[in-house]
Structures are given as structure tokens and as C-alpha cells.
């Protein structure tokens with residue numbers, strides 16, 4: 449398999465067929481007697497129309513009309529846009545997703561796995577992976593990644609752990625890996641994919657946070673180029689498309705049954721897909737492929753490096769970087785400060801400096817260097833961090849006792865689906881210890897579960913459940 453150094457876009461020949469089709473439809477309007485009922489924005493609250501602009505309502509239509517094609521099955525300009533995306537990301541087939549990467553994960557579970565089958569997955573998977581198991585009835589075999597205790601986060605998955613589980617279980621439907629982690633820690637997908645191939649088990653990678661990787665050589669290599677069978681990308685997270693829009697890619701040599709995934713998607717998707725969101729995926733792909741977009745990604749990397757360098761010069765602040773144990777995505781900057789919790793640092797940045805970060809936990813906080821950020825944003829942030837480092841904040845230390853990053857390994861006592869559909873009762877949190885959970889509790893971000901249906905509730909869970917009075921458990 450050849451891994452591209454980086455894509456060569458020296459020839460500017462970028463097309464966006466769905467964007468073009470929408471433009472054409474707007475320039476050639478029809479008399480409309482169909483959904484959406486706001487009918488090009490004529491039936492809407494005027495303050496809202498003024499807020500988002502008249503044109504947004506012209507774009508806000510659904511598939512089937514105005515020769516824009518259909519999503520399920522893909523036809524017309526939507527199909528062309530998906531084909532171009534497949535080619536750009538190096539896939540055999542790409543599906544555009546509405547309802548985010550969440551629906552991609554659901555379709556993977558529903559399309560590929562059956563009740564009772566096993567899925568090897570990392571404990572810090574997104575809750576949509578677990579929801580997928582509620583739908584299909586498959587059951588997790590946990591990969592417990594390295595714990596980066598000094599950072600209070602999960603680290604990379606060890607290939608030998610994948611091999612050990614595959615060696616001892618001959619009924620595994622797939623290996624389902626989250627890569628990178630929310631904080632940007634990257635696992636050795638190449639080795640994991642070789643192990644999966646040895647056991648003839650498909651590898652699906654939830655690469656929700658890694659859609660920029662194919663567009664810059666300083667970023668990690670996309671799992672599509674490392675042998676994964678399917679990869680999910682939240683284009684809306686870091687790729688510049690609109691919120692909720694994502695992509696599911698099936699790789700060239702995938703051993704997965706693409707039809708089954710497509711059928712699952714058809715059942716899960718809305719029957720009124722938003723053309724605005726779909727066109728934003730087409731636009732994001734076209735932009736990333738263009739020279740301008742490529743330069744923008746380069747600047748995103750440079751800005752991240754700039755911020756990291758500035759933090760290197762702040763004595764009591766640190767940022768997570770690659771070391772001999774794992775690689776990181778340079779654009780995700782996880783910062784911690786001596787003497788301040790991540791949550792406290794987040795509050796100071798927000799209240800004193802009007803800065804909003806991606807997320808914060810007990811230990812640190814996450815900054816994203818995005819394609820939409822300017823260098824001056826990072827100069828300002830670095831200046832603020834310097835100011836914070838020089839000031840005494842001990843008088844207002846962060847008092848919350850809640851733990852934010854679920855770091856326990858679930859003890860599963862019942863099939864997730866069976867537990868979810870069992871008779872349940874709601875009990876006071878303190879009375880739930882020793883009972884079996886009936887619900888997913890996973891706060892976003894990062895959407896990693898605190899409790900899973902079928903999981904034994906223990907004393908250790910209590911520290912994460914500060915905000916909950918009651919928990920749903922299986923009826924005794």
C-alpha cells in the first residue's frame with residue numbers, strides 16, 4: 449500500500465458539483481409547492497431571517513427537488529459530490545452523513561454486527577459506539593488504552609492488546625478503534641490493521657477528529673491510508689463543513705459489506721436531508737483540496753506550533769506532545785497549568801479574557817487550532833496564558849469535586865441491548881452501588897461513558913456522578 453506523502457494539488461482543478469447545483473437552482477427558481485414549508489424564507493420570523501440572512505432560506509431545501517439529486521440512494525449532484533469526496537480522501541466509497549459521525553457509528557454497528565457478536569473497542573469510545581451496540585445487540589470486548597495519569601486522559605491503544613483479544617476470541621465481528629483520542633493522542637493504526645488482517649477481522653476507525661490529516665504532511669496519516677476498512681470523519685468538527693455534517697468512507701480494499709452499511713444508513717437517516725448541510729460537505733472537501741485550503745491547513749499547523757512554542761516559555765504551563773510512547777496531532781493542544789485545574793483555567797480564560805476553549809477536565813484543557821483561526825488569535829491566547837501564569841489565583845481555587853474524564857474500565861454484567869430494554873427503576877445515586885446500570889451516562893464533551901447499560905455500578909463511579917441525584921438501574 450502506498451501512503452501519500454501529502455496530496456499534490458499543484459493543478460487547481462477543484463469542483464463542487466452540489467454547490468454548483470444549488471447555485472443553479474437559486475438562479476433558476478421554480479414555483480414551489482413542496483417542503484420545506486418556509487418556501488424560500490417567505491414564511492419565517494423576520495428577526496430570524498435577518499439574523500441568518502435571506503439567502504440561507506434559499507439554500508435550505510431538501511433532496512429530490514430542483515435537480516439536486518437524492519441522498520438515499522445517492523443520485524445526481526449529491527452522488528457526484530460523494531464520489532469526489534471518496535477520491536479526495538482515498539476511499540472506494542464515501543457516504544455523506546447528517547446527524548454527525550454519530551450516525552456513521554450507528555450504521556456501522558447496525559450494518560455489520562449482530563446480537564451476541566463481539567466488538568473489540570477501546571474503553572474511551574464515543575457514546576455513539578455504545579448506542580450502536582444497543583441497536584445491534586453486539587457486545588464490547590474492551591481494549592484498555594494506556595492511561596496518561598499525569599494528564600488525566602486516555603492514551604494510545606497497544607497493538608499487542610488487540611492481538612491478544614483476537615487470539616482468544618474467534619467470534620469477533622470487528623475491531624472498532626477511536627483514533628485520535630479527543631485530546632489528539634494517536635495509536636499505531638498501521639500495526640493494528642496488520643493484526644486485523646492476520647485474523648481476517650475488519651478494522652473500523654472512528655477518526656471523527658482527524659479529517660484534516662490527508663491534507664498536510666505534518667499531521668498523522670489517515671487510517672484510510674493505513675489499512676482500515678472504514679473510517680468516519682466529522683468534517684464539521686475540524687474540516688470546515690456545517691455542524692452535524694460528517695462522512696463515512698469505505699476503503700478501497702475493504703472487507704466490509706458496503707451494501708449492508710448503506711441499507712443501515714438509509715434506515716437511520718432523515719428522509720428530508722438538508723441540502724445546506726450536504727452542500728457544506730461538498731464545499732469543505734473542495735476547499736481542503738484547493739491550494740488555498742491546503743495553505744490554510746498549513747497555517748493551522750503553524751499556528752498550533754506557534755502556540756506550543758509560546759507555552760514552552762511559560763514556566764508553570766505544559767502542553768501534551770508526542771513522545772516515545774505515542775504520537776499526537778499537533779493541532780490539538782492539551783494544556784495544563786501547575787496549581788490550577790483545567791476547569792479553573794477554563795473559567796479564568798472565559799471570565800477574564802473572553803476566551804472559549806474546546807473542553808476542560810480536572811487536569812487540563814483542550815485548545816483546537818482550526819482552519820478558521822488567525823495567528824492573532826493565538827498571540828492573544830498566549831499573552832493571556834502568560835498573564836495567568838504570573839498572577840496568584842490561589843484565593844479562588846477551583847472547588848468542584850466532580851471528576852470529568854471517565855477513566856474506569858466497565859465491568860459488564862449483561863448484554864448492553866438486553867439491559868437497555870429491561871425493566872428498570874430509578875434509584876438514588878448512593879443506592880445504585882452494586883446494581884446494574886440501565887442507561888448510558890456520557891457527558892459531552894468528550895462523550896466518553898461514565899455508565900453503560902449492563903455495567904456494574906461501583907463506589908468509584910460516584911466521583912463522576914456529582915451532578916446526578918438518581919441513576920436508572922435494572923429492576924431488582
Ligand SMILES: Cc1ncc(COP(=O)(O)O)c(C=O)c1O
Nearest residue numbers: 547548549550574654656682895
Ligand atoms: C470520537 C468521536 N466519535 C464520534 C463522535 C460523534 O460525532 P458527531 O458529533 O459528529 O455526531 C464524537 C463527538 O464528539 C467523537 O468525539
